[in-house]
Amino acid sequence: MAEARAHGFVYASKKRPGSDDADGGEDAMVVAKKQMISGPVAGVWEDPAAALAGARHEFGEHGGVNMSIEASATFTVMEPETMRRMFTGELGPDRDFFIYSRHFNPTVLNLGRQMAALEGTEAAYCTASGMSAISSVLMQLCSSGGHIVASQALYGGTHALLTHFLPRACNITTTFVDIRDHAEVAAAVVQGRTKVLYFESVSNPTLTVADTPELCRLAHDKGVTVVVDNTFAPMVLSPARLGADVVVHSISKFISGGADIIAGAVCGPAKLVNSMMDLHQGALMLLGPTMNAKVAFELSERIPHLALRMKEHCNRALTFATRLKKMGLKVVYPGLEDHPDHVLLKSMANKDYGYGGIMCVDMETEERANRLMHHLQNVTQFGFMAVSLGYYETLMSCSGSSTSSEMSEEEQTLAGISPGLVRMSVGYIGTLEQRWGQLEKAIARMGEFGLLKKN
Numbered sequence: 001m002a003e004a005r006a007h008g009f010v011y012a013s014k015k016r017p018g019s020d021d022a023d024g025g026e027d028a029m030v031v032a033k034k035q036m037i038s039g040p041v042a043g044v045w046e047d048p049a050a051a052l053a054g055a056r057h058e059f060g061e062h063g064g065v066n067m068s069i070e071a072s073a074t075f076t077v078m079e080p081e082t083m084r085r086m087f088t089g090e091l092g093p094d095r096d097f098f099i100y101s102r103h104f105n106p107t108v109l110n111l112g113r114q115m116a117a118l119e120g121t122e123a124a125y126c127t128a129s130g131m132s133a134i135s136s137v138l139m140q141l142c143s144s145g146g147h148i149v150a151s152q153a154l155y156g157g158t159h160a161l162l163t164h165f166l167p168r169a170c171n172i173t174t175t176f177v178d179i180r181d182h183a184e185v186a187a188a189v190v191q192g193r194t195k196v197l198y199f200e201s202v203s204n205p206t207l208t209v210a211d212t213p214e215l216c217r218l219a220h221d222k223g224v225t226v227v228v229d230n231t232f233a234p235m236v237l238s239p240a241r242l243g244a245d246v247v248v249h250s251i252s253k254f255i256s257g258g259a260d261i262i263a264g265a266v267c268g269p270a271k272l273v274n275s276m277m278d279l280h281q282g283a284l285m286l287l288g289p290t291m292n293a294k295v296a297f298e299l300s301e302r303i304p305h306l307a308l309r310m311k312e313h314c315n316r317a318l319t320f321a322t323r324l325k326k327m328g329l330k331v332v333y334p335g336l337e338d339h340p341d342h343v344l345l346k347s348m349a350n351k352d353y354g355y356g357g358i359m360c361v362d363m364e365t366e367e368r369a370n371r372l373m374h375h376l377q378n379v380t381q382f383g384f385m386a387v388s389l390g391y392y393e394t395l396m397s398c399s400g401s402s403t404s405s406e407m408s409e410e411e412q413t414l415a416g417i418s419p420g421l422v423r424m425s426v427g428y429i430g431t432l433e434q435r436w437g438q439l440e441k442a443i444a445r446m447g448e449f450g451l452l453k454k455n
């Protein structure tokens, strides 16, 4: 029988031989498998890369260095009685019993284990998109009549979910607040009704940094669960280590890094993750935004180099932001010392990753923003005009007319989104000086056309 080796364990990778579907006791296989659900982060947690390196490495069925893909939608059992026991929840994935891949799948579970290590949470499970991770966890935590307090500076899709969809479809309402104003946040909490405080660790697109430890203290005092979207700052920030209960991700961005996959994750306590997979009440199980095992495998292969990629995204973003600022442009980047959240970010950030791979240049009007992006893409080849982020090439978009266009003009103003804000996800291919030359040349062209309004 093929064997799978795990750090410290050698255990059967295949279903139990003969009729050992029956309870086999706490053998090594069970103990090893239990780590899959409960996460690898027992003990001292230093850093996301260290936690990932310490997570269990799953080998392939034939001893391959990479795990095998469990491509099955459904799973067999040796005895009919086992099926009943799986459906009652007595036998589950912690003991290598799988039912159907909309429920748990071993390959998706492996990616979940990596996500739990990355974020330092007890458990995690992956979904078909970032939006499905966000909507599912909010629907799991809030029932009809429930209330959310959320930052007014959020990704446009999340803002629309909270403003339009959840009130209409689920009778869940949201009060939006300035997340930097802690008195306003506290005042918005309705005792007994508010279930969730929701914010982005670094906001899309304004790059406002949330004081996660302080906001968590405030929310927990009032019995409110804190959900943080860490899409903009994987590796850089670890919200769960700063007190957040749940961390959500759009894996489609930095974690994937290839701009070729849409995916998401919910990282949090095992109890929450398991409740989301419950056959009767689980938002992931019943709404069904399942991740395909082949996609999960692809992503599992990219997470090991996320730390290296993030460091270079951050290094280049800081270099370009610093130089653009020196040239007199209105640059928004929390790595710059004069950014209002710089000291806060520095106090929370994991060491040696930097301050994030996104920077913004405020051109003040949409017309100037569009001209700049035109020069950057079509004249100097610095990057691509496209939404999304975390790609190896630089991606740029004018947020007000693209990824934040779900928000009204008034909501955009409240969130601090200028109509000329160009969001840049700074890529890392080519040499830094080669790419700087392209950026500088485009800025010079703007100056020649009299389109550069300096600070």
Ligand SMILES: Cc1ncc(COP(=O)(O)O)c(C=O)c1O
Pocket (backbone or CB within 6 Å): 129, 130, 131, 132, 155, 157, 158, 200, 204, 229, 231, 232, 249, 250, 251, 252, 262, 263, 264, 388, 403
């Ligand atoms: C901060 C943030 N959260 C969530 C999402 C939604 O993720 P997805 O596109 O994977 O559904 C996005 C997408 O742009 C985002 O920027």
